[in-house]
Amino acid sequence: MKIVHLAKMTGVSGMEKHLLSLLPGLRAHGIDASLLVLTERNRPMDTYLASMRQLGVPAESIMIGADIDPGLIGRLARRFRESRYDAVHTHLIHADLYGILAAKRAGIRRIFMTGHNDDRFRRRWPVRLLQGWLWRQVAGGIAISRALRDFVIRYEFAPPERVHVVHYGYDPRPDPNESQARDALCRELNLTPQAPIVGSMCRLIEQKGLTHAIRAFWQIAEQVQGAHYIIVGDGPLRAMLEQQVEGFQLKKRVHFLGWRDDAAALLPAFDALLMPSLWEGFGIVALEAMAARVPVIASRVSALPEIVENGVTGFLTEPANASALAECLLDVLNNPALAREMGENGRRRLEAEFGVQRMVDGTLKVYQSA
Numbered sequence: 001m002k003i004v005h006l007a008k009m010t011g012v013s014g015m016e017k018h019l020l021s022l023l024p025g026l027r028a029h030g031i032d033a034s035l036l037v038l039t040e041r042n043r044p045m046d047t048y049l050a051s052m053r054q055l056g057v058p059a060e061s062i063m064i065g066a067d068i069d070p071g072l073i074g075r076l077a078r079r080f081r082e083s084r085y086d087a088v089h090t091h092l093i094h095a096d097l098y099g100i101l102a103a104k105r106a107g108i109r110r111i112f113m114t115g116h117n118d119d120r121f122r123r124r125w126p127v128r129l130l131q132g133w134l135w136r137q138v139a140g141g142i143a144i145s146r147a148l149r150d151f152v153i154r155y156e157f158a159p160p161e162r163v164h165v166v167h168y169g170y171d172p173r174p175d176p177n178e179s180q181a182r183d184a185l186c187r188e189l190n191l192t193p194q195a196p197i198v199g200s201m202c203r204l205i206e207q208k209g210l211t212h213a214i215r216a217f218w219q220i221a222e223q224v225q226g227a228h229y230i231i232v233g234d235g236p237l238r239a240m241l242e243q244q245v246e247g248f249q250l251k252k253r254v255h256f257l258g259w260r261d262d263a264a265a266l267l268p269a270f271d272a273l274l275m276p277s278l279w280e281g282f283g284i285v286a287l288e289a290m291a292a293r294v295p296v297i298a299s300r301v302s303a304l305p306e307i308v309e310n311g312v313t314g315f316l317t318e319p320a321n322a323s324a325l326a327e328c329l330l331d332v333l334n335n336p337a338l339a340r341e342m343g344e345n346g347r348r349r350l351e352a353e354f355g356v357q358r359m360v361d362g363t364l365k366v367y368q369s370a
Contacts, residue, residue, distance in 0.1 A: 001031050001110075001367065002084065006076075006099040007091035008038035008064060009045050013203065014284040015091055015116045016048060018144075018168050018359075024055045025360035031367075034058040036079070038072075038094055064094065076102030086110055087367070092117075093127075096134050104137065110370060114142040115163075117281030118151040118302055119207070132157030139370035142166045142363065144282045145303030164366050167306070169359030170287035170350065173264075178293075181268035189228070189255055196227040196333045199270040201263050201285045202277075204235030209276035209299065209320060211237075211244060216276075216325035218248040224333050229254045230270070232263050267292040271339055272332045278319050280304055290350040293343035297328045307354075313346035 005023060009016055019035065026033040035052055039045050039061045052059035062079065064072055076098055080088065087110035090099040096113055103111045113134065121127060135141060135158035142164055143149035149165050152158040186193050198217070202208040210231065217229045231241070231254065238256065245254045260266065267273065273289040275298035286296050286307045296314035298304040310316040315331070317324035332339045 001086050002034075003031060003087040003089055003110075003112075003367075004034050004036050004080070004083065004085045005089045005091065006036050006038070006095040008094040009048065010040060010043045011203075012048055014168070014282055017284055018116075019091070020052065020055065021169055021171070021356045022359060022363060023052065023057045025356055026363065027056060029360065029364060031364070034083075035060075036076075037061045038064040038098070040064060064098075067094070069098070072098045073102045073105060077105040080106040080108060087112065089114070093131075097130070100134055100137050109139065110367075111138045112140050112142070112366065112370070113138045114144065114166075115148050115152045115156075115158075115281075116144055118148055118155075118279055119281075120279070122151075123155055128155055128157065135159060135162065138162065140164065140366040142366055144168055145306050147302045147306065148281060151302075164362070164369075166359055166362035166366065167354055168282050168284050168287065169354055169356035170284060170291060171356045172291035172347070172350065178268040181265060185230070185266060185269040189230075191228060192226065194226070196224055197230060197270050198227070198272045198274055198329060198333070199230035199232065199266070200274045200276075201232040201267070201288075202275075203233055204231075204237045204241060206237065207278055207280070209278045210241055212320050212322045213274045213276045213325060214241060214244050214248065214250070214254065215322035216274075216329060217254065218250060219322060219326040220329050220333070221248075221250060221253060223330065227253065227333060229274075230257060230266070231255065232257045232260050232266060234258045264288050264292075267294055270294050271336075272297055272314070272329065274325070274329075275299065275304065276317075276319070276325055277301055277304065283307060287350055287354050290343075290346035290354075293340075293347045295332055295339050295342035295346060297325060297332065309345070309349060313342055313349055 023033045049059045088103040089112040090096045141162045273296045277299050280302045282303045296308045298308045299319040300316040301319050308314045315328040
């Protein structure tokens, strides 16, 4: 099968990381998989495309003029015909709409679609009706979690028989050196190596719930002397979150590092990863933390209960509940033996349940079933 994956990208987050694992895995199984990225003029994805090519996956970009770009359908249809694709697989709403319409115009019948998130705008009626129509045009669909499958069936009217659950996969790198990672981070921030460190890695947007994490850290700051909170990522809420930190007089103990190319390498330095999301399509950073043997403290929303085993690999709390987050932080930071045990349990769970090969096999089954 010669198949092109189509996705709109403006940065690298969970879906983009997912494709960096999935497409090389498909090619290793004889699928001629390639990637076509819809890009905005002021947000090129050249570095990402180069990374995909280095993995042996043909990858190109095509410009999308705006959210509404009717001419894109014809441009994509011509590209699909010229490249003689047997199948098209779309990711996220722009690619779903334009890619499916273009594939049908190009006469391609094998069309696949993956649902990656349960964003709140997807509950609005125009979006629900549009997505319901799109789900009925595909030969097979994927939801990246059981929670998301329930969501697209309930809110997007997806036919249940067409939606298959295939979790994201992540293969651990060679065992991380915790002491080296901690020493490097402590030198960078001028911290003592013994300092308790918790962290979050995400876009700084409402969905990630960081305002509740900062409040939780404030609640435990006096009880855990010398503890620090590291926030890796950037986004439109950064200024507001920095103001919140300043209001709590935590400026010397909460550190905003911005976007980091070495984000995954920082994880072994953490005593716990905080994921106080208000909703979450999947949360691949949780898998990265499990690979680094770091316990995860997350909200009990969307897919996160499918990843984090409460009391075993970390803790689950009700969303937007700073006090509950604070209690879990105290349990982890005051009990290093518990944190180590949870980290080991997380690594074992990752290797057993969330390997890349399982993800590739699941995707192949969807292709074969169609």
